[in-house]
Amino acid sequence: MQLGKGVEWTAHICAMLPLVPPGRGLSVDALADYFEVPSAYLAKQMQLLRRAGIVQSVRGKGGGYRLARPIDEISLLDLVTAIEGPTPAFRCTEIRQNGPCGLKRKDCRRPCEIASAFAEAERAYRAALASRSLASIAQEVAVNASPEHLLDIAGWVQRQVG
Amino acid sequence: MQLGKGVEWTAHICAMLPLVPPGRGLSVDALADYFEVPSAYLAKQMQLLRRAGIVQSVRGKGGGYRLARPIDEISLLDLVTAIEGPTPAFRCTEIRQNGPCGLKRKDCRRPCEIASAFAEAERAYRAALASRSLASIAQEVAVNASPEHLLDIAGWVQRQVG
Numbered sequence: 001m002q003l004g005k006g007v008e009w010t011a012h013i014c015a016m017l018p019l020v021p022p023g024r025g026l027s028v029d030a031l032a033d034y035f036e037v038p039s040a041y042l043a044k045q046m047q048l049l050r051r052a053g054i055v056q057s058v059r060g061k062g063g064g065y066r067l068a069r070p071i072d073e074i075s076l077l078d079l080v081t082a083i084e085g086p087t088p089a090f091r092c093t094e095i096r097q098n099g100p101c102g103l104k105r106k107d108c109r110r111p112c113e114i115a116s117a118f119a120e121a122e123r124a125y126r127a128a129l130a131s132r133s134l135a136s137i138a139q140e141v142a143v144n145a146s147p148e149h150l151l152d153i154a155g156w157v158q159r160q161v162g
Numbered sequence: 163m164q165l166g167k168g169v170e171w172t173a174h175i176c177a178m179l180p181l182v183p184p185g186r187g188l189s190v191d192a193l194a195d196y197f198e199v200p201s202a203y204l205a206k207q208m209q210l211l212r213r214a215g216i217v218q219s220v221r222g223k224g225g226g227y228r229l230a231r232p233i234d235e236i237s238l239l240d241l242v243t244a245i246e247g248p249t250p251a252f253r254c255t256e257i258r259q260n261g262p263c264g265l266k267r268k269d270c271r272r273p274c275e276i277a278s279a280f281a282e283a284e285r286a287y288r289a290a291l292a293s294r295s296l297a298s299i300a301q302e303v304a305v306n307a308s309p310e311h312l313l314d315i316a317g318w319v320q321r322q323v324g
Binding site: 001002003005007008009011012015033034035036037076080084087089090091092093095096098099100101102103107110113114115117118120121122124125127128129132137140141144146149152153156 | 173282306
């Protein structure tokens with residue numbers, strides 16, 4: 001069970017995007033350079049965030065991606081769902097209906113007990129991700145970083161947006 | 163983020179294996195027929211369970227796989243770890259050390275805040291899976307099943323082990 005690399009990349013990107021001034025954005029190429037990740041693959045991940053309403057794109061010089069809503073309204077669950085889709089990790093294929101002792105479909109109105117147990121664990125996982133906003137993470141990053149490092153990042157952003 | 167099909171298959175199989183009489187086992191072919199799943203792929207999943215000490219194999223006529231320990235000592239987490247391995251769903255590649263503003267390695271003794279948040283959610287997921295024994299699930303299945311269906315399954319197991 002693996003989350004795609006895009007989840008890590010976009011979490012870092014979203015934690016940085018609040019530094020972008022109003023009306024400006026960061027290009028995929030700039031973001032790919034910043035994190036040393038492949039630009040083409042990152043472009044796809046950013047499109048997924050755009051479709052989910054997490055980022056928006058700004059055209060023209062100094063344009064690119066910026067957050068589409070306040071960072072405290074974006075949770076880690078929003079990010080994972082945008083990148084990975086809403087499909088649960090455990091997919092029940094109803095094998096209890098298979099084979100020589102298979103249940104009839106009409107006797108399967110109640111969800112499979114095994115699928116229910118996995119669904120419960122996934123609810124706990126999703127609840128934990130939903131309870132963490134990107135704002136709280138960005139704040140932790142800022143608290144733990146040195147002032148020099150924060151200035152370094154802010155300076156880089158400023159240079160990109162011109 | 164997906165769990166392999168082997169997790170579903172082996173959860174159903176482990177819930178059934180307590181019906182196997184002492185000293186006997188169920189062959190992979192019989193289990194594959196029972197659930198209508200591919201025998202070769204199931205064989206690999208059962209080997210993973212054997213390596214994890216969840217099932218053991220019994221040789222000879224009426225031989226095959228049986229549980230290696232009491233079913234109330236096997237959790238859904240044991241099963242998932244056996245099939246999927248212990249690797250976390252979120253893998254931190256330390257991209258905070260990349261690029262023009264990358265942190266130096268010596269400044270990264272504290273875990274990345276993003277990786278920590280995902281690890282916390284995974285702990286909630288694993289704790290939920292660890293709290294569910296296969297015994298509790300098998301019991302739920304038995305309580306929800308009709309007596310005829312349970313006799314049907316027990317009869318099938320008896321025919322396999324001769």
